[in-house]
Every structure is written in structure tokens, then in C-alpha cells.
Amino acid sequence: MLTYTEENYIKCIYALSDDNKKEVFTNDLAEAVKTKPASVSDMLKRLHSKKLINYKRYKGVTLTRSGKEHALKIIRKHRLWEVFLVDKLKFTWDQVHEVAEQLEHIQSQLLIERLDEFLGYPAYDPHGDPIPSAEGVMKIKKQILLSEMKKNQSGEVSCLKDTSSSFLQYLDTLGIEIGSKIKIEDIADYDRSVTVILNKNRKIVISEKVSTNIFVSI
Amino acid sequence: MLTYTEENYIKCIYALSDDNKKEVFTNDLAEAVKTKPASVSDMLKRLHSKKLINYKRYKGVTLTRSGKEHALKIIRKHRLWEVFLVDKLKFTWDQVHEVAEQLEHIQSQLLIERLDEFLGYPAYDPHGDPIPSAEGVMKIKKQILLSEMKKNQSGEVSCLKDTSSSFLQYLDTLGIEIGSKIKIEDIADYDRSVTVILNKNRKIVISEKVSTNIFVSI
DNA sequence: AAAAAAATTCAGTATAACCTAAATTTTATT
DNA sequence: AATAAAATTTAGGTTATACTGAATTTTTTT
Known part of the structure; x- marks a missing residue:
């Protein structure tokens, strides 16, 4: 223990x-x-x-093998609790971390099995990070940085590199969230800013600083 | 803190x-x-x-006043988590205590407010104990021990004095739970055992040891 | 290869929470 | 009221965690 x-x-x-x-x-x-x-x-x-x-x-x-098993169990708990906080208790992205840091240390096999079931066996947390299974296996999507995408390429926002509150809040104002559909319309040579069609209905411009912090599954 | x-x-x-x-x-x-x-x-x-x-x-x-406020906050958290575990995660009475003992120490105002809302602002926990409000107020029902009830008196199981696993499990086999309707049909002079109509459809006999550990609201 | 910089360890200190054994205070009994 | 018993506190020590500052080891630079 x-x-x-x-x-x-x-x-x-x-x-x-x-x-x-x-x-x-x-x-x-x-x-x-x-x-x-x-x-x-x-x-x-x-x-x-x-x-x-x-x-x-x-x-x-x-x-060691034992150490890694422990690590994956803690990450599993952390991410399941994040799903619970966002899906069930309407927490926002930037509110979950501090609480999940505490909840991840609760010791109960039964609790985490039942929570997983209650949440519908989610594969990814609200930040798009994969949730390890009880056996310590994670599903990984093929994903690249938004800044590495080519013109006319499409994908889905899957994960964030920067998870600071300020970044999460800024993404909110842009209307970007995990699962948002994205298509690259143009990339400016001058400052590497990217023009993106969001969810097939809105056009937004994203700075290089932002595009290098968003992973997209393709 | x-x-x-x-x-x-x-x-x-x-x-x-x-x-x-x-x-x-x-x-x-x-x-x-x-x-x-x-x-x-x-x-x-x-x-x-x-x-x-x-x-x-x-x-x-x-x-002190401050100490009592702390106590009621902890009890509030403990009992709300018990409701969550039983109502949402299908824990049985005897499985909740150990986990709620851990969860009651999680520090987050927002978490407990949202949990309360998510659970529908319950007034009682699965054992029938009242849940203090955020301001530290508890609703208390008029309740007496089953062993103190008179012949033909009716009521509803509201709370347990003994909360040991073995007692909870025995009550399960009898079919008694919080909220069960009860009517006293007879009380034996010899050993103070009580014949009870449970939920208007089943007749069971309860020993004195059991009847002195069940509170009934009347 | 020597000196400087960086990384790491060692030695000593502090706090929370616990222990045993002995001393003290209160309560009960004669 | 004196004594015995019970309850409680004090004294002194232990373990786990994590700190600071000084010393040591490794790496990098000259």
C-alpha cells in the first residue's frame, strides 16, 4: 500500500x-x-x-514493472474522475484538475469499477487523454499537432498539450473543445497562423502559439 | 485547514x-x-x-461553534457520498462506509454543492440519517425504536442503531430496508419477539435483539 | 586535464501522529 | 477523611515526511 x-x-x-x-x-x-x-x-x-x-x-x-502498474492505476482513477466531474457534475475543464488530484488517491477497487460502468466505460478523459483499462492498456488515436496539418486536411480535436486554465479558457472563447471538427482552410506564411473551419459552420483564425498546443486525430 | x-x-x-x-x-x-x-x-x-x-x-x-461547523461539514460530505454510492453506483449498505470514510475528506466546496444537486438534494442518507444542509441544519423525523412500538402501530423504517456489516446483511435477508413500511401485528410476552407486517404483504418475526436496533418514523 | 557548473547526496532540523511508562488528578469505596 | 481504583495527563521516545544548507559527485567547458 x-x-x-x-x-x-x-x-x-x-x-x-x-x-x-x-x-x-x-x-x-x-x-x-x-x-x-x-x-x-x-x-x-x-x-x-x-x-x-x-x-x-x-x-x-x-x-519497474510494479511501479508502472501503480502509475497506470492512478492515471486511470484520475481520468475517470475527470469524466465524472465534467459529464455528471458540469465542471468546466479548468475546474477538474485540482479535485481529481485528490480523488485519484481514494482506495477502492469496487468504487473505480462501478464508476467506470456508471460513466459508460469511457476511453478518453475530457482533455482527450486516453484512460487506461483496469489491466493498464490505453487506446491511442493517431494524432498530430494542428500546426503540422496541411491545407484542406480535416480532423477532430483530440487532446491538448497545454492544459493551463488560461489556455482552456481561451479555447472556450474560441468555441474549440475536445471533439470539435476541424478543416484547415489556409496557412499564412507570414506568421504561421491558421484559418480553420470549425464544425463546418464557423471560420476562425488560430495563432501559431495556439495551433502548437492542440492535438488533432486524423 | x-x-x-x-x-x-x-x-x-x-x-x-x-x-x-x-x-x-x-x-x-x-x-x-x-x-x-x-x-x-x-x-x-x-x-x-x-x-x-x-x-x-x-x-x-x-x-466550540467552529468545531461543530467543521463536524457538520464532514458529516454532510460523508452522507452525500453514501447516497451517491448507493443510488448511483449500486453499492449495498455494508459496502459504503469504508469508502465514504475516505471521500468525506476531499476538499472542494464546488464538488459537494454539485454532488448535492446531482443527487437531487437528498435529506437522508441510505441508513436514514439526516444530511446537514450547507448551513449545518438537519431535518429530524420523529422516530422511536421498533421495540418500543405498540400492537397495531404503523411506521416506516428510518434509521439503524447498529450499522455493522453482519446486521445490515441480516436485514437484507429479512427484506427490511430504509423506507420499508411496518405494522406491528403482535408482541410475544415470552421473549419480546415481534410479529410484523412488512410492506403490507409479508409477515415476519423479529427478535428483540433486532427490534432494539431499528428506528421507525411514526 | 583542470576548473566551473550542474546535479545529487548527506547531515541535521521540524512537524504530525503515534507509542510506553510514570506521574497526576478525579472519582468511588471503605 | 483516608485509601483504592479509574481516568487522564505528562515525559520521553519513535517513525514518516519533507525541509535547508553544506558537501560530494558527475558533467561540461575551457
Whole structure:
């Protein structure tokens, strides 16, 4: 059984490791869990002794099989709760994160199975991120950045790179949400801004800063 | 902001004090929070310094106004989550408690307001206990023990004194639940067992041990 | 290869929550 | 009122978590 803090570390290591493909370094982890590198070193020793991470001093860490299983369970819970908050309790994108951070630590197998069923076994959370199955498998859609799309190409907004409140709120004002249909009408050479037909009925212009933070499934 | 443990102490003090009408003593509290009296003394000093309890050494404690407000908020959250688990996720009576104990500590005003709305502003939890409003007010029904009812008297099962798993499961086999209609057909002098008409269509016999653990609203 | 910079660890401190054992206070009994 | 019993608190110590600042190790740059 992991403590609240141990779970947060495991989750952050998974997130920073890009699905456990790269080592994660102490300083980056310290920033992610909002603590000091010295505290991280303490914790890494503990996680190592619990066989959750592969750890050689100064060499960065990766998750063991057991560690990755834990990480995926936490992510599963986090994302299911986000679906619940948005679909059932009418939370907006930018309100869910803080609460889901707490709910993801509730310990109950039955609860999460029943919640999954109650929500209709969703495959993606409100940000478009895939929800791992109970066995730790995620469905991944083929997706590219909006900024990488070509003229006349179509797709559907599937996921966001930047999930800050300010970005989410700005997308709201543009009328863009997960699932929005998109077709590229034009790309300006001058500033790489993109003219887009949204849901087949509205024309909007998107700056490069925005287009590099939206993933589209094609 | 209270810690997880402080919240548990406050909740237990409220429960043991009978709506803050009696002092609560260290040994009883130690048993309730499953720790030693010495640890309770430590904690009482902390709660006193945070102005949550009225505390004079050796004299037992009561909650201050602030302490009682905290207690009612926790109880409100606990009972709303119980309604959610039973009504929406199909938990049985005996499965809800452990999970609600965790969920009651989630910190989010918005979450609990929205949950209340989503559940249709319930006044009672699945055990029949009243749910405090956001302002800390509870609706209380006139209720007596089934064992105190007279022959031919009618009522509705409203609340349980014993909430152990074994009791809840036994009630399930009898077909008794919160809201069941009850009419007393006969009371045996010999062992105080009660013959009851359940929901106007079934006749069952209830032992004294069971009848003294069921509250009925009349 | 030496020096500088970056990353990491070590040593010591703080707080929350708990423990045991001993001392103190209150309550009950003679 | 004195004594015994029960309840409670104090004293002193432990463990988990996470902090700061100093020392060490690794990496990068010259």
C-alpha cells in the first residue's frame, strides 16, 4: 500500500518519463512534485527499497514493472474522475484538475469499477487523454499537432498539450473543445497562423502559439 | 485547514457528544479513533489551540461553534457520498462506509454543492440519517425504536442503531430496508419477539435483539 | 586535464501522529 | 477523611515526511 505522497511521485515519474521510455532526473522531479531535490533523493531511496523504481545514484530513474502498474492505476482513477466531474457534475475543464488530484488517491477497487460502468466505460478523459483499462492498456488515436496539418486536411480535436486554465479558457472563447471538427482552410506564411473551419459552420483564425498546443486525430 | 486526522477527531467528538450535548472523555475518544488515551491528550491540546474544542484538563471536551461547523461539514460530505454510492453506483449498505470514510475528506466546496444537486438534494442518507444542509441544519423525523412500538402501530423504517456489516446483511435477508413500511401485528410476552407486517404483504418475526436496533418514523 | 557548473547526496532540523511508562488528578469505596 | 481504583495527563521516545544548507559527485567547458 502506497502513501499519498508516494503515489504522487510514481505518477510524476511516469508522466516525465514519456511512458517510461526515458530516465527521469532528480531536479525535474523536484519541480514536478513541488519540493526540493534533497527531498526527492530521500523519497527515491524509499521507492527503490519498495522495488517501484530502477535507481542508480546520479543516473536518473525509471519505473519497474510494479511501479508502472501503480502509475497506470492512478492515471486511470484520475481520468475517470475527470469524466465524472465534467459529464455528471458540469465542471468546466479548468475546474477538474485540482479535485481529481485528490480523488485519484481514494482506495477502492469496487468504487473505480462501478464508476467506470456508471460513466459508460469511457476511453478518453475530457482533455482527450486516453484512460487506461483496469489491466493498464490505453487506446491511442493517431494524432498530430494542428500546426503540422496541411491545407484542406480535416480532423477532430483530440487532446491538448497545454492544459493551463488560461489556455482552456481561451479555447472556450474560441468555441474549440475536445471533439470539435476541424478543416484547415489556409496557412499564412507570414506568421504561421491558421484559418480553420470549425464544425463546418464557423471560420476562425488560430495563432501559431495556439495551433502548437492542440492535438488533432486524423 | 484541518489535517485528515484532525477531521476524524472532530467527527468522532461530535458523534460521541450526542449533537454536542454531553462532554466527551479521553478514553472513549481513544477507542473511537482507535488509538491510545495518551495520543488523544496530545491531539486535544492541538485542537484546543486551534479553538475547535472547549478543553479543561481531566474534564472532558465539547466542540466550540467552529468545531461543530467543521463536524457538520464532514458529516454532510460523508452522507452525500453514501447516497451517491448507493443510488448511483449500486453499492449495498455494508459496502459504503469504508469508502465514504475516505471521500468525506476531499476538499472542494464546488464538488459537494454539485454532488448535492446531482443527487437531487437528498435529506437522508441510505441508513436514514439526516444530511446537514450547507448551513449545518438537519431535518429530524420523529422516530422511536421498533421495540418500543405498540400492537397495531404503523411506521416506516428510518434509521439503524447498529450499522455493522453482519446486521445490515441480516436485514437484507429479512427484506427490511430504509423506507420499508411496518405494522406491528403482535408482541410475544415470552421473549419480546415481534410479529410484523412488512410492506403490507409479508409477515415476519423479529427478535428483540433486532427490534432494539431499528428506528421507525411514526 | 583542470576548473566551473550542474546535479545529487548527506547531515541535521521540524512537524504530525503515534507509542510506553510514570506521574497526576478525579472519582468511588471503605 | 483516608485509601483504592479509574481516568487522564505528562515525559520521553519513535517513525514518516519533507525541509535547508553544506558537501560530494558527475558533467561540461575551457
